[in-house]
Amino acid sequence: MTPALSTPRMPATWRDFLQLMKPRVMSLVVFTALTGLVCAGAPVNPVIAVIAVFCIAIGAGASGALNMWYDADIDAQMRRTRGRPVAAGRVQGSDAAALGVVLSLFSVMVMAMAAGWLAAGLLAFTIVFYAVVYTMWLKRWTPQNIVIGGLAGALPPVIGWAAATGEAPLNAWLLCAIIFMWTPPHFWALSLYTSDDYEKVGVPMMPVVAGAASTRRQIWIYSLLFTPICIAPAFTGLGGMIYLAVASLGGAVFLVLAWRLLRSRAGETPGEREEGLYEVRAGARDARNLFAFSILYLTLLFATLLGEHLVGARPLELLS
């Protein structure tokens, strides 16, 4: 638990509080939530749509602040996270916790007023799931932490859909399933070359607990399950021809990279990572390549769906 690091060395600025909200995660959440909202295809007041997406972003920011409050002790010891405001001592832990609680209440309340109780309820569930179930419970307890915890990152398109229509049909959950199944290969590829840090602080990431070979095997299995799910929207009335092409070609590249990673020895030598998330030594290149492509692939999938629905391209509807 955190709050040992509660004496700030430098006065906190508003930028530190913004950083508590993990702006990069917020931008990804805005993108996927907006995709869900647009794919719903319902006539929604644009002002309400903007406010709904704003609430989802603030909810994600609140989760980030609560996460940084609770995890400050381990953040301070890991290279990727030691510059975070609470871990670096710029913001008091109690201030981060207060910001997280206030923004959580604000985002859920405003969402309920603007878009209804289903969207607000899903947003509240997402915040609690990330801040309590993932951060306080799963993360330090089980190597399945990011698998189960990934649900929090996967829900924003469903919240966006619910904000637009007041319901969450199967296609909304298909978008959720894509992000949910994407999370394990994405994070485990990264953790193959950053596991030194996790091991040091006792976080049971898969490579630390099960070893690199087992992690590479599990990445391969998840990739085999993930790629068909990405293609599925083309057959459920959600995606069109362009989506089918992007999902199939991208899925093929994803599988090739996951296969190469399976056959590699990535994660078996300590210190494979250099400075930055993408700079690695030769042994970890296959892990880095899958990690980087996974981000591009997910972005392309959602951008294609968003683009198709914005220009009114006809879905394939092969199964309907």
Add this chain to the structure above:
Amino acid sequence: MSNPNQESDAEARARRGRNVAIALGLGLFVILIFVITVVRLGGDVINRSF
């Protein structure tokens, strides 16, 4: 002799910045509630029963 409890320039600037951010946040909250009310009620806002 300098007072150890006196705020430094950096601390004063940081505090002012935080206060401005809180003010903007509160202002945004008020505007949001107003806009949601107008959009949700629409024309019904003047449709009273008395």
